[in-house]
Amino acid sequence: MLNNFVMPDLYPAAPEIFLLLMSFVVLFVDLILGATHRWMAALLTVITLIGCAAITLVTSDGQTTLTFSNMFVDDLLSDFLKLMTYLAVIMMLVYSRQYMADRGLDKGEFYLLVLYATLGMMVMISAANFLTMYLGLELMSLSLYGLVAIDRDSTRGTEAAMKYFVLGALASGLLLYGMSMIYGATGSLEIGGIAQALYHGQAEKPVLVFGLVFLVAGVAFKLGLVPFHMWIPDVYHGAPTAVTMFIGSAPKLAAFAMALRLLVYALFGLAVDWQKMLLIMAVLSIGLGNLAAIAQTNIKRMLAYSAISHMGYMVLGLMSGVVGGQVDAFTAVNAYSSALYYTVAYVLMSLGAFGMVLLLSRAGYEAENLEDFKGLNKRSPWFAAMMLIIMFSMAGIPFFIGFFAKFAVLLAAIKAGYTAVAVIAVMFSLVGAFYYLRVVKLMYFDTPVDSAPITAGIDLRVLLSLNALAVAAFGLFPDAVMMVCTTTLMRSL
Amino acid sequence: MNSQLLSLAIWVPILGAVPVFWVGSERRTLVRWLSLAVAVAGFLITIPLYTGFDATLSGMQFVEQAPWITRFNAQYLLGIDGISMPFILLNSLITVLVVLAGWEVIEDKQAQYMGAFLVMSGLMNGIFCSLDGLLFYVFFEASLIPMYIIIGAWGGPNRVYAAFKFFLYTLLGSLLMLVALIWLFLESGGSFNILDWHQLRLGMAPQILIFIAFLVSFAVKVPMWPVHTWLPDAHVEAPTGGSVVLASIALKLGAYGFVRFSLPIVPDASHQLAPLMIALSLIAVIYIGFVALVQTDMKKLIAYSSISHMGFVTLGFFLFNQIGVEGALVQMISHGFVAGAMFLCVGVMYDRMHSRQIADYGGVVNTMPKFAALFVFFAMANSGLPATSGFVGEFMVILGAIKFNFWVGFAAAITLILGAAYTLWMVKRVVFGAVGNAHVAELKDIGSREFLVLGVLAVCVLAMGLYPFPFTEVMHASVDNLLKHVAVSKL
Numbered sequence: 001m002l003n004n005f006v007m008p009d010l011y012p013a014a015p016e017i018f019l020l021l022m023s024f025v026v027l028f029v030d031l032i033l034g035a036t037h038r039w040m041a042a043l044l045t046v047i048t049l050i051g052c053a054a055i056t057l058v059t060s061d062g063q064t065t066l067t068f069s070n071m072f073v074d075d076l077l078s079d080f081l082k083l084m085t086y087l088a089v090i091m092m093l094v095y096s097r098q099y100m101a102d103r104g105l106d107k108g109e110f111y112l113l114v115l116y117a118t119l120g121m122m123v124m125i126s127a128a129n130f131l132t133m134y135l136g137l138e139l140m141s142l143s144l145y146g147l148v149a150i151d152r153d154s155t156r157g158t159e160a161a162m163k164y165f166v167l168g169a170l171a172s173g174l175l176l177y178g179m180s181m182i183y184g185a186t187g188s189l190e191i192g193g194i195a196q197a198l199y200h201g202q203a204e205k206p207v208l209v210f211g212l213v214f215l216v217a218g219v220a221f222k223l224g225l226v227p228f229h230m231w232i233p234d235v236y237h238g239a240p241t242a243v244t245m246f247i248g249s250a251p252k253l254a255a256f257a258m259a260l261r262l263l264v265y266a267l268f269g270l271a272v273d274w275q276k277m278l279l280i281m282a283v284l285s286i287g288l289g290n291l292a293a294i295a296q297t298n299i300k301r302m303l304a305y306s307a308i309s310h311m312g313y314m315v316l317g318l319m320s321g322v323v324g325g326q327v328d329a330f331t332a333v334n335a336y337s338s339a340l341y342y343t344v345a346y347v348l349m350s351l352g353a354f355g356m357v358l359l360l361s362r363a364g365y366e367a368e369n370l371e372d373f374k375g376l377n378k379r380s381p382w383f384a385a386m387m388l389i390i391m392f393s394m395a396g397i398p399f400f401i402g403f404f405a406k407f408a409v410l411l412a413a414i415k416a417g418y419t420a421v422a423v424i425a426v427m428f429s430l431v432g433a434f435y436y437l438r439v440v441k442l443m444y445f446d447t448p449v450d451s452a453p454i455t456a457g458i459d460l461r462v463l464l465s466l467n468a469l470a471v472a473a474f475g476l477f478p479d480a481v482m483m484v485c486t487t488t489l490m491r492s493l
Numbered sequence: 494m495n496s497q498l499l500s501l502a503i504w505v506p507i508l509g510a511v512p513v514f515w516v517g518s519e520r521r522t523l524v525r526w527l528s529l530a531v532a533v534a535g536f537l538i539t540i541p542l543y544t545g546f547d548a549t550l551s552g553m554q555f556v557e558q559a560p561w562i563t564r565f566n567a568q569y570l571l572g573i574d575g576i577s578m579p580f581i582l583l584n585s586l587i588t589v590l591v592v593l594a595g596w597e598v599i600e601d602k603q604a605q606y607m608g609a610f611l612v613m614s615g616l617m618n619g620i621f622c623s624l625d626g627l628l629f630y631v632f633f634e635a636s637l638i639p640m641y642i643i644i645g646a647w648g649g650p651n652r653v654y655a656a657f658k659f660f661l662y663t664l665l666g667s668l669l670m671l672v673a674l675i676w677l678f679l680e681s682g683g684s685f686n687i688l689d690w691h692q693l694r695l696g697m698a699p700q701i702l703i704f705i706a707f708l709v710s711f712a713v714k715v716p717m718w719p720v721h722t723w724l725p726d727a728h729v730e731a732p733t734g735g736s737v738v739l740a741s742i743a744l745k746l747g748a749y750g751f752v753r754f755s756l757p758i759v760p761d762a763s764h765q766l767a768p769l770m771i772a773l774s775l776i777a778v779i780y781i782g783f784v785a786l787v788q789t790d791m792k793k794l795i796a797y798s799s800i801s802h803m804g805f806v807t808l809g810f811f812l813f814n815q816i817g818v819e820g821a822l823v824q825m826i827s828h829g830f831v832a833g834a835m836f837l838c839v840g841v842m843y844d845r846m847h848s849r850q851i852a853d854y855g856g857v858v859n860t861m862p863k864f865a866a867l868f869v870f871f872a873m874a875n876s877g878l879p880a881t882s883g884f885v886g887e888f889m890v891i892l893g894a895i896k897f898n899f900w901v902g903f904a905a906a907i908t909l910i911l912g913a914a915y916t917l918w919m920v921k922r923v924v925f926g927a928v929g930n931a932h933v934a935e936l937k938d939i940g941s942r943e944f945l946v947l948g949v950l951a952v953c954v955l956a957m958g959l960y961p962f963p964f965t966e967v968m969h970a971s972v973d974n975l976l977k978h979v980a981v982s983k984l
Binding site: 419441486 | 645
């Protein structure tokens with residue numbers, strides 16, 4: 001048997017392998033140095049991610065390479081999404097350093113779980129087989145469940161982790177069931193193989209569509225689309241803010257990759273069917289997310305509902321790739337790249353918004369209520385301006401990146417003939433503007449209730465400023481990021 | 494003609510606001526002089542736009558073109574014609590006056606106040622120069638941000654409500670316009686150039702839909718009856734400077750949109766729906782005129798008077814004759830001077846008495862003679878007295894309306910009576926008569942700074958009333974071209 005064993009090409013998976021090896025180093029270093037040198041683990045984690053980025057950059061040749069018996073793919077899309085993921089995770093680590101230290105939560109487990117969750121995302125992003133996808137998803141999800149509960153003494157955190165775990169397990173079950181159906185119909189677990197089978201029309205349609213429903217449900221759960229969104233507000237609210245920031249940023253990139261790999265790469269032949277499902281979920285998410293966010297007094301919950309609506313907009317781009325069953329390469333690239341652009345823009349804004357919550361928090365105090373933003377302009381005009389940029393960007397007001405993201409998605413939707421849907425979407429963004437404006441109102445029009453000085457460290461301040469200024473700069477000059485997204489998809493589809 | 498003047502007109506005030514924010518409100522003197530310097534520089538930049546303007550050409554001048562978003566073929570495309578040029582000058586002048594008007598009265602966060610107005614000024618210049626649909630939209634919506642902050646942070650007791658109403662009302666309109674812009678982009682085969690859209694052939698059904706999308710957006714901004722209700726709230730609650738910028742410039746954006754977008758892009762729908770537009774305009778002119786009569790708050794009265802005057806503007810546009818359209822444009826500029834001046838006058842009194850109620854005043858002339866003279870002059874202009882700018886525009890629009898249909902002209906002419914009634918009655922109660930109460934008796938007349946601000950506007954109003962030729966001359970060729978274009982069916 002051993003004679004048949006062929007050593008797989010490890011080169012395309014070099015970043016994943018490096019991260020895995022480094023995670024052992026982090027583990028041992030943390031074990032040996034212990035609590036006194038916690039900063040070593042943090043530093044090593046960041047170095048690991050920077051190393052991953054370097055490896056990804058160096059090995060990126062723009063070619064699509066399959067390895068591990070066609071289970072793992074390295075293409076331009078995976079390189080781009082991975083780089084964005086490293087960036088988001090590094091930013092999260094810098095943002096959360098002081099917050100976690102103040103609460104005694106910066107244990108070695110935190111850094112390890114973050115690394116493993118990142119590894120899971122990388123595997124999801126590079127999955128070329130349903131099993132690889134599932135493995136990556138589970139690795140990410142299990143690490144995230146642990147992270148939500150990292151504050152052992154917090155009942156709210158434990159409850160959130162429990163809820164996340166139970167619902168997440170259910171969603172994984174649905175996903176697996178859908179995968180097995182599709183395997184039954186096409187006889188393949190490989191993304192390329194399934195696409196081939198669909199193309200040749202060898203598969204039985206009813207079974208396929210049946211499986212597709214479960215698959216879409218699993219994807220929708222990870223994206224947090226209505227009606228699979230129930231976990232989002234509770235988990236965002238219950239988790240420590242740094243973990244909320246983590247859940248609200250990088251995993252969205254991985255979920256986007258999952259949606260793209262499963263629905264577009266594998267099941268493009270069924271586009272007409274999943275388009276309708278995504279359409280309904282997108283409209284419901286945009287509607288419910290924006291309406292429910294108005295009623296929130298806790299900014300983490302507000303951002304959770306806002307995340308639901310943002311993912312709805314993103315999916316609007318994802319479903320606009322096929323017009324009336326006709327496949328047109330230009331329309332498809334246009335639509336999928338608008339969704340990719342939306343995801344990247346959202347991650348940037350989301351990091352900034354949670355960064356603001358971390359900025360205002362201090363030892364023994366969680367600044368997670370909207371009230372805490374009252375009169376911020378008096379306390380710190382600079383950071384009030386930064387939050388203003390992020391809020392208006394999320395509301396989709398120009399000149400900020402959020403506007404161009406919405407614009408690209410709406411353009412794709414109208415191009416695909418969904419003009420009425422686009423009108424509904426913009427009307428709900430009007431509703432959404434209300435709660436973002438309310439944050440600006442609290443900062444600029446009200447007098448502060450909390451006059452404690454902002455104690456956040458210089459690292460957080462600088463990063464937050466850069467983050468918000470990037471939201472503005474990429475809004476004034478949106479061309480570069482848009483072109484990167486378009487080129488990436490054009491070369492990877 | 495290949496200059497960067499338009500870019501300078503946009504970005505000098507916006508970038509000039511950065512050092513103003515940076516200096517901070519603690520160093521008040523520095524902030525004031527710095528803001529004034531930026532505003533004056535912004536105004537000086539726009540003067541060559543008038544002196545270098547070739548009034549014989551109907552096309553775009555001072556054109557600047559650069560790629561902006563290549564993926565959507567959106568360009569940084571600027572240019573002005575005789576229709577847009579006067580508004581850039583008006584905007585830049587008003588900004589200087591607003592900075593001067595906020596010199597002493599704004600005590601809280603003055604740097605942010607001044608900076609917000611400078612940013613606003615640059616963004617509004619951007620709206621008037623953009624020849625790219627997406628660029629126009631971006632400026633159009635971005636200008637909501639500083640105004641929202643101005644109303645909400647320095648406004649009156651009900652400022653939060655007014656700021657939200659202002660923002661959401663206007664956003665509602667512009668979002669529908671965004672959908673229409675994207676639709677036009679796709680229909681024109683991937684161009685955001687407004688001038689390309691002018692040539693685009695469209696069927697009747699899409700024309701009607703696009704017209705309605707634009708109408709919602711611009712009607713809210715103008716504002717036209719029945720979507721005008723945000724304006725009285727915003728005006729009453731906004732600080733004086735905010736009211737001035739709203740009345741003088743922001744309202745013009747909606748009317749400008751009709752001339753730049755609705756009429757030339759969808760001419761057939763414009764003709765088809767002209768009766769509706771004329772009816773809405775006349776309702777604004779007459780009904781809102783009556784509403785103004787019963788107001789007890791001076792700012793509210795002037796706000797309603799603004800709506801009524803803007804009704805004249807929309808009326809003039811949809812008459813489709815030269816004198817009507819030119820009259821409407823003259824009325825826009827004149828209203829920019831007069832309404833701005835009226836709000837400044839109310840501001841002067843409010844700074845002293847902290848009341849806008851007509852009933853709290855009476856006999857102001859006895860204690861503030863210089864101010865009273867100017868106030869009465871602007872009131873005369875507001876009611877359309879000949880030899881003031883207010884008369885020229887109204888007279889031209891009424892002439893155009895009579896040319897179009899006698900009864901439309903007749904109905905429009907009622908405003909001459911109504912306008913005089915509500916304005917002069919207010920002036921009578923506030924300015925004339927015996928000194929109303931002890932507070933009025935203690936009033937101090939205007940200082941040289943206030944006199945300068947009002948004096949500049951008075952000169953403009955008078956000059957435009959006596960000799961409107963320099964104003965109509967520049968717009969003549971462009972209006973002619975517009976009407977010729979609109980007369981040709983696109984079906």
